[in-house]
Amino acid sequence: MTTRTATERRARAKVEYDAFLATCPSRQLLDRLSDKWVVLVLCALGGEGGDGPGAPRAMRYSELARLIAGVSQKMLTQTLRSLERDGLVTRTVVATVPVTVSYELTDLGESLHGTTRLLRAWAQDHMDAVLARREEHDAAS
Amino acid sequence: MTTRTATERRARAKVEYDAFLATCPSRQLLDRLSDKWVVLVLCALGGEGGDGPGAPRAMRYSELARLIAGVSQKMLTQTLRSLERDGLVTRTVVATVPVTVSYELTDLGESLHGTTRLLRAWAQDHMDAVLARREEHDAAS
């Protein structure tokens, strides 16, 4: 039983590692944030919609769609659903005709929004350096 | 010329927004970080490889492959190449036989590693709450 092929060992390692990845908190967070639109929705609901920061506020579906101009309604809906599922935004339906739906950050959502701002800060401070390195590197090819 | 169809307007908005997304620093950073293995490589080179933090250090290709057990060599190479391109890691080749290659974080890379730690902190503090909300939500379906 000590005779295991390299392939078997690799397969085993993979399973264990996948399990680790699946349960690692920071990976779970990154999987969430890596969704192209999550951060933008967070920004919009966090009040950073119209140039410059503002107070977090509730927004209607169509407001979000207009503000985050490039998003398809499929992705916007999908993003909002997953954020709602994770307790980061609330979804409120008012039974007018036609129906009115508004979204708002929860406390948890605002907390996450605060963290994404730190990311943004790093990006704003260092991303130009990264891009410069990239150009240098490409030029030196 | 003021008569534009909704489709035309949407197409226009999409192009503009894609351009915005492509040049927005925080989006560029997130695109980088969203790569499944980037953060793990950063952690490994940052010294968080063998449980608990350590000092950043240079590592060989095979060391990384062993530490980040689940990664395919294709993805590891691809990840390292892109990190090198962005000036976040250095690649050093020593012409022994067989050849020896080692990778190390640059200052920029260490700086980014520091930021990903903040993410990890948020994840560790709040991710359980998120998961709890998720289960509640799924149960209430």
Next chain:
DNA sequence: CGGAATCCTAACCGATACTG
């Protein structure tokens, strides 16, 4: 207005095999 359902394509990514 705020979606849901369907179709369809491009990109990603793992597995495998080969190389200097």
Next chain:
DNA sequence: CAGTATCGGTTAGGATTCCG
């Protein structure tokens, strides 16, 4: 040892159409 090259399955996500 440290890769490159290629193939094939899976999936993300856009466009479109329909619905309460």
